[in-house]
Amino acid sequence: MTSYLIQNVALLGGEPTDLLLADGVVKEIGTIAPADGLETIDATGLVALPGLVDLHTHLREPGREDAETVETGTRAAAMGGFTAVHAMANTEPVADTAGVVEQVWRLGREAGHCDVYPIGAVTVGLKGEQLAELGAMADSAARVRVFSDDGKCVSDAVLMRRALEYVKAFDGVIAQHAQEPRLTEGAQMNEGELSGRLGLAGWPAVAEEAIIARDCLLAAHVDSRLHVCHVSTAGSVEIVRDAKRKGWNVTAEACPHHLLLTDDLAATYDPIYKVNPPLRSQADVEALRAGLADGTIDIVATDHAPHPHEDKDCEWAAAAFGMLGLETALSIVQQTMVDPGLLDWAGVAERMSHAPARIGRVTDHGRPIEVGEPANVVLYDPSVRRTIEASESASLSRNTPYAGMELPGRVVATFLRGTATVLDGKLQ
């Protein structure tokens, strides 16, 4: 196993120092002399962060291997600086049994680009009718702690209550896709003046906020853990802020695209901008950024949602919801949060590594870069700018809304337990 001497790196953006990664762990931090047998990396100008952890990735395997596989999705993750991803349950078959979650977990181990933590479905077949085998998934080799019907909302209040009660037994969490189904029938984009003008059915903020408010109350009532997926509105941020103020066990995520893009892009009628929940207004974007800065929103999660071109290259109403996110997440967080001074690099490490690992109850990722800790590290160059090319993605799909855009920063290297999964910006 190669040992790496990383010289002159800004640990969490601090003063330059050297890092020695050997035997899978951080061996030494400080001024370290080069030695035989050490692979030396000049990291002048680079920032070292703990390997990123995504709490919300769609890997599409099993069932939609034409969109993504565990192999290709974890390649994209490594390229984005991630050392662990949580794989959403809306596969075919749905990850609602110990058998399916163990299969995904095993595929992740075989791929080896980053660790894969399967998310279990809350209800059988994501149908919202009957609880899935949550306990069996928790006890399986995959040790599932996060449960979600993502793509669908657990809209039945009684089922949601039971799920919240059930996961307490193994310290699990319910990650809710907050979308009141009756209020969003046929919904295509953010409800507002523009949706009326474009003739696209509106997805109102209240459909998200009503479910989040209900679920916060339910989580408090049964004293369980709720995580809110892809918060997209200013009102949702307010509700989560209020729940936290009351001391309730509620965490929330924001996605890079909701931190950067707004609903006026729908005027292009290009379904590359079609996503669930939809892109919202500039005021919502500002509220999400403020919420992420003050800790109301705990984490950034990508909601990486690959789709093959036939599901995206069609008219808006017929197109699938979702966009790629793994390879561009850190750049967008730099652009929207770090460069404007809303977050420093330690804040980014908290929201993209430490906190997502804590929420997912993952113990060997999201740890501080300290001597003796697993060498899960990303080296990032915030000083370069790059133009995004869809064709260069490691994902099997091409549905990035950032194609042609210039974004700051580049992942130079990713280390998973001391092994480089990315080096010089290239997959290993």
Ligand SMILES: NC(=O)N[C@@H](CC(=O)O)C(=O)O
């Ligand atoms: N976000 C999306 O627009 N799509 C996701 C489902 C989801 O996250 O709700 C997908 O699975 O494609």
Ligand SMILES: [Zn+2]
């Ligand atoms: Zn969702």
Ligand SMILES: [Zn+2]
């Ligand atoms: Zn999702």
